[in-house]
Amino acid sequence: MSKENYDTKLSLLESLPQKDVKAPTTPVDTTLQEAENLFVWAQEDKIILESKGLDWETYTEDLPVRVGACRYAQAVWMKERYSQEEALKTWREESPKAYEFRNDLLADLRFAFRKRSDLLARVRAIADGEGDADMIQDLMDISVLGKANTPELEKVKYDLSNFDIAGQKSDHLAELLAKANGATLDNSKAKDVRDRAFTHLKEALDEIRDTGKYAFRKDPERYKGYISRYKRR
Template identity: 45%
Template sequence: MSKENYESCLEDLNDIPNEEVREPAIPVDIYVQEAADLAVWVEDEKEAMKKAGMDWKLAVRLPELAGTLRYAQSLWMKEFNTQEEARRKWELKSPEAFELKNDLEADCRFAFRKRPDLLAKVQQVEDGTSHADMVQDLSDLAALGNANLSLLQAIGVSVEKLQMAEASASEMSKFLAQMNGESATNNEAKIIRDKAYTLLKRAVDEVRDTGKYVFRKNPEKLKGFTSAYYRKLNRSRTEKSTEDIISD
């Protein structure tokens, strides 16, 4: 159902200007549940809320918008977890890849020591120290080595070592692309997630603000229009402050 909600709200999400997008202030799963709870809480208050000027369509849409955010969050977490897994694999395998690159550079410098033209190419490969440079260096060294294989074999470098460099370059390039394809702040999945939160927040804020006004003299109903998360958070802070005073 959340996917259907998401697809039905895509046009609304895309209409939100980037400058109006808000990031979740509380955990998304908690906010989604609070929105769903609010939808139930407000069911019997239609006439009072409408009388106060609230567009009842906002209350009706709460489950749909909550489902949209739930699905958008899942898409973002899938993307985020892919990046984190790629980062973990990069950190695990990059030391070996860097060592292979450094070894091949040393091999080539020695094997090509009487060939200034080839040494110049090795020097070009050695320029740069970024992750991307390392990946490109492995690929370039493998290509340079294969093109001058006899010189490398003369000093005991095997074809398998060059093949290892090619395979490592391919593997590390994949990890790097997954890890750095889009930054966390500019990732499209995250932007859509934040837009889904913004869309839901607009509705939640309007319903809550109206409810707080309408039921300002009714404590039992009023509590349903406040965030349980923040009530608990504030209660914990108050208790901690009291403990600090007592301990002083």
């Protein structure tokens, strides 16, 4: 059902002005449960809440749909975030080895091409630069250069399979770094939609709670149902 609610709301969520979209300031799972509790609590007070101006259909009847959409958006975001965090962890484990492998390959090429000034110039060009993206590109450039100049490498009995490994590592690391960057930049589409779904849910929560707190300001037994237990702690 949450997926259906999400699909129903997606176009509306995407149309929300960016300036109105706010990241959650309370735990999402807690907010979702409080919204479900509020929906049940408010049923008894429908006539009174409507008499105070609450748009029952827009906010109260729609509350379960907003809850479902937010619940699904949160699940999608958490799944992506977990994947990104795993990628970041893997990158931190693999990248030092990749740098070492790149440096070893450059040393191998310098030795194999030591009598070829033209090829040494290309090795120097590859070695020039720094950073993760540069290292990834270096591996691919080394793979191409090595495969194109096998006679010199065969003279020193070099294992040419290293160039296949370099190319494969370059592709793998490029994909891994892209995923890992998602965890550090924190700007994914999934997070944006989650924030929009939370904003949409909070709009209804605020309307119902504000109306309920006003309507029952002199009735503690009904008033308490319109207060966030999380914020009271």
